Amino acid sequence: QKEVEQDPGPLSVPEGAIVSLNCTYSNSAFQYFMWYRQYSRKGPELLMYTYSSGNKEDGRFTAQVDKSSKYISLFIRDSQPSDSATYLCAMSAISGTYKYIFGTGTRLKVLA
Amino acid sequence: DAGITQSPRHKVTETGTPVTLRCHQTENHRYMYWYRQDPGHGLRLIHYSYGVKDTDKGEVSDGYSVSRSKTEDFLLTLESATSSQTSVYFCAIRPGQGDTEAFFGQGTRLTVV
Numbered sequence: 001q002k003e004v005e006q007d008p009g010p011l012s013v014p015e016g017a018i019v020s021l022n023c024t025y026s027n028s029a030f031q032y033f034m035w036y037r038q039y040s041r042k043g044p045e046l047l048m049y050t051y052s053s054g055n056k057e058d059g060r061f062t063a064q065v066d067k068s069s070k071y072i073s074l075f076i077r078d079s080q081p082s083d084s085a086t087y088l089c090a091m092s093a094i095s096g097t098y099k100y101i102f103g104t105g106t107r108l109k110v111l112a
Numbered sequence: 113d114a115g116i117t118q119s120p121r122h123k124v125t126e127t128g129t130p131v132t133l134r135c136h137q138t139e140n141h142r143y144m145y146w147y148r149q150d151p152g153h154g155l156r157l158i159h160y161s162y163g164v165k166d167t168d169k170g171e172v173s174d175g176y177s178v179s180r181s182k183t184e185d186f187l188l189t190l191e192s193a194t195s196s197q198t199s200v201y202f203c204a205i206r207p208g209q210g211d212t213e214a215f216f217g218q219g220t221r222l223t224v225v
Contacts, residue, residue, distance in 0.1 A: 008152070034213060043202055043216035044155070088154065090214075099170065100145075100214060104154035 003027055006089055006103030015112050019076040023089035023103045026070065030091040030101075033065050035074045038086045038105065047087070048074060079110045115139045116217040118203050124223045131190040133220050135203030137183075142208035144186040146170075146178060148199040149219075155202065161186055193224045 006023045013019055021035075031052055036044035048063040050056045050072075056063045062075040072091075076083055089103040115138035125131050135144060145160040147170075157170030159178040167178050175197060177189045190197055200221050204214040 006154075036216075041219075043218045045216065046213045049213050090155075099157055099160065102147075102155040104152060 001026060003101050004089065004091060004103045007106055008104055010107040010109055012109045012111060013079055015079060015081060015110055017079050017110070019079050019083070019108060019110075021074040021076075021087050021089075021106050021108070023072050023091075024070055025072075025091055025101075027091070027093070027101070028067075028070070029093040032092040033063070033072050034090040034092075034100070035061075035063055036088040036090060036102075038088060040085075044088055081110050081112045084109045116203060116205055116215060118201075118217040118220050120220060121218065122221045124225060125193050127194060127224055128192050131193050131222065133188045133190075133201055133203075133222070135186045135188070135205075135217060137186075137205045139205060139207075139215075140183055141205040142183075143206040143214075144180065145204040145206070145214065146176075146186065146188045147202045147204065148172065148197075149202060150199050158188065158201075190222075193222075195224050198222060198224045 004025045033050050035048040037047045038044040050063050050065050053065045053067045060077045064073040086105040086107045088105045090100045092100050117136045119134045146158040147155045149155050156172045158176050161167045161180040179187045200219045202219050203217040206214045
């Protein structure tokens with residue numbers, strides 16, 4: 001079993017829809033949770049960053065962390081065609097070697 | 113792109129040849145990472161560095177070596193390239209204290225024939 005699991009998709013939604021992207025993990029030591037967006041043939045770019053449990057909102061994006069369930073989510077409201085990309089979750093433990101563990105990514109397509 | 117430059121951006125090489133990929137940063141960040149990205153596997157850590165001359169292995173380090181003689185440069189060497197090392201390689205940097213976000217380069221697409 002992988003340390004981080006993410007549905008690869010692809011996920012196709014109409015423009016304006018609310019999108020929910022999710023990751024589950026098995027390592028209870030993870031404390032830092034990130035969502036990256038990666039456009040085709042580009043490097044990943046950080047979208048959201050949260051520490052421990054709770055919610056964080058930034059514009060149309062909301063990140064949720066439920067440590068009791070070992071489950072994190074990214075919600076995109078009023079999705080746009082420009083949101084079409086692969087979304088990667090990533091996690092890191094609070095101390096140690098500062099290595100990030102990434103999910104495989106979910107490919108999202110927002111249809112105009 | 114947070115001051116990260118990867119070179120080359122594309123390379124085709126033959127099986128058995130050594131290959132070196134370069135990551136150069138202008139941010140003076142302490143931590144540097146090399147990842148490979150393959151379909152179905154996502155990003156996997158090859159090696160990372162936590163300072164000049166301080167490096168450690170990641171989860172897929174076999175067949176790779178790294179060096180960091182200056183803060184700004186982190187080199188990844190494929191000692192004898194194999195077809196299984198055909199991939200997209202990403203360098204990432206992270207500032208240092210605490211677990212803050214990592215910033216990625218644009219990637220190097222390597223094909224081993």
